[in-house]
Amino acid sequence: MIHGKMLFLNPTKESLTGKLAVPGDKSISHRSLMFGALAEGQTEIRGLLESGDVLATLSAIKQTGTMIKRRAVGHYLVEGTALKNFSIPTKPIDLGNSGTSARLLSGLFAKQVGPLTLIGDQSLSKRPMKRISKPLTQMGLDLQGDTLPLVLANPHQQLQSITYQMEVASAQVKSAIMLAAIQAEGITTIIDPIPSRDHTEKMLQDFSGEVTRVGQELLVPGNQSLKATTVDVPGDFSSAAFWLVAGILLPNSELTIEKVGLNATRTGLLTAFDQMGLHYDLELIEDGSQEPRGNVTVKAQKGTGTVIEGALLPRLIDEIPILALLATQVNGETVIKDAQELRVKETDRIQAVVSNLQAMGATIEATDDGMRILGPTPLKGAVVDSYGDHRIAMMLVIASLIAEGETRLLDAFVMKISYPNFLEDLKILLHHNQ
Numbered sequence: 001m002i003h004g005k006m007l008f009l010n011p012t013k014e015s016l017t018g019k020l021a022v023p024g025d026k027s028i029s030h031r032s033l034m035f036g037a038l039a040e041g042q043t044e045i046r047g048l049l050e051s052g053d054v055l056a057t058l059s060a061i062k063q064t065g066t067m068i069k070r071r072a073v074g075h076y077l078v079e080g081t082a083l084k085n086f087s088i089p090t091k092p093i094d095l096g097n098s099g100t101s102a103r104l105l106s107g108l109f110a111k112q113v114g115p116l117t118l119i120g121d122q123s124l125s126k127r128p129m130k131r132i133s134k135p136l137t138q139m140g141l142d143l144q145g146d147t148l149p150l151v152l153a154n155p156h157q158q159l160q161s162i163t164y165q166m167e168v169a170s171a172q173v174k175s176a177i178m179l180a181a182i183q184a185e186g187i188t189t190i191i192d193p194i195p196s197r198d199h200t201e202k203m204l205q206d207f208s209g210e211v212t213r214v215g216q217e218l219l220v221p222g223n224q225s226l227k228a229t230t231v232d233v234p235g236d237f238s239s240a241a242f243w244l245v246a247g248i249l250l251p252n253s254e255l256t257i258e259k260v261g262l263n264a265t266r267t268g269l270l271t272a273f274d275q276m277g278l279h280y281d282l283e284l285i286e287d288g289s290q291e292p293r294g295n296v297t298v299k300a301q302k303g304t305g306t307v308i309e310g311a312l313l314p315r316l317i318d319e320i321p322i323l324a325l326l327a328t329q330v331n332g333e334t335v336i337k338d339a340q341e342l343r344v345k346e347t348d349r350i351q352a353v354v355s356n357l358q359a360m361g362a363t364i365e366a367t368d369d370g371m372r373i374l375g376p377t378p379l380k381g382a383v384v385d386s387y388g389d390h391r392i393a394m395m396l397v398i399a400s401l402i403a404e405g406e407t408r409l410l411d412a413f414v415m416k417i418s419y420p421n422f423l424e425d426l427k428i429l430l431h432h433n434q
């Protein structure tokens, strides 16, 4: 039941069964619009995620002069002009809640004369931007601000290549540099010791561009001309993660998530399942796409605690909230380390996960760079808060299904940021029982 911004949630005795295709991948959707604008010619996108964050990117690109037409749900045409028709909006560009938009668009727009102002909501306005202003300034962009509002200007419309050692394992930082590097003079080298999601690398090649990885170095030639293409966006593994964990937790469940992205830089949750002794079936769809996709099936089952650390973190960074819920229900201790990046997401996700799950009766404590969880503990309904964070909200909806008694979720409707139909899809999986 819905009441204002609060959602009243009750546990279910049902299982989750059947098949579901989750909405398009958020990271790939953002990038398809950006590369579509940077290329010459008409790019066709199918399966674009129509969520708050992606629509922020879409609107920013339209406001700066690129034509984008919507043909049907998720079906878009981008009329790319290699940003030659760029126009500077008179008003600041509002990127809402989307970190990906703020960081990647700064790279995409780095060669424009400007000044161009990027703003966002309260949460986005607190997120660190120095991580992109530092490399982009070295490349020649005049970028003011360590947080939003960011003002971008490049009066001479020139960018130099750089050699840059990444300070955090962030695909957003890497991608911002790459988008600028494509438009720069010379070859840019990005050194990233811990690999992060590689959708930008793959998509650059799909748009006839060039990028080479040599060990820890990513080499991006400048002055590239990109050609329009078609993009078929797979389902978002980060959205599927909520159902995979729910299927494991709700007795008698068996569900399949279809045509979901299985890029290895994103599927760290499956590695965590392996470590926890949890089983799943994978069926790959061979369609020649650079972004692998397939069907994942899970059943209700019991697992054991594990340690999540190191290079696994970037591969499941957005899945930590739902993984923490899973850890409250398996046997023994789970320790999540090296996850300090969670403190600078839409909210401090370490604090948000720990305080909410504690309120529901879990044995969980925060550490500087992660959390410790001791399972299994029965959960009880409580008043919980998304803190305006979509992934926290969706995790708490799943938690409420296995809790005893009613849960009241404050600020619930932020789910639209990445998964507008989350509650409808929950009903679909519950109703397969009937």
Ligand SMILES: O=C(O)C1=C[C@@H](OP(=O)(O)O)[C@@H](O)[C@H](O)C1
Pocket (backbone or CB within 6 Å): 026, 027, 028, 100, 169, 170, 171, 172, 173, 175, 197, 317, 318, 341
């Ligand atoms: O590049 C991307 O599309 C994303 C990268 C990750 O952020 P960081 O680069 O900050 O780790 C992730 O958390 C975010 O949801 C999307």
Ligand SMILES: C=C(OP(=O)(O)O)C(=O)O
Pocket (backbone or CB within 6 Å): 026, 053, 097, 098, 099, 100, 101, 318, 345, 346, 391, 418
């Ligand atoms: C962190 C996220 O997104 P962004 O950084 O784009 O706001 C997310 O979707 O979990």
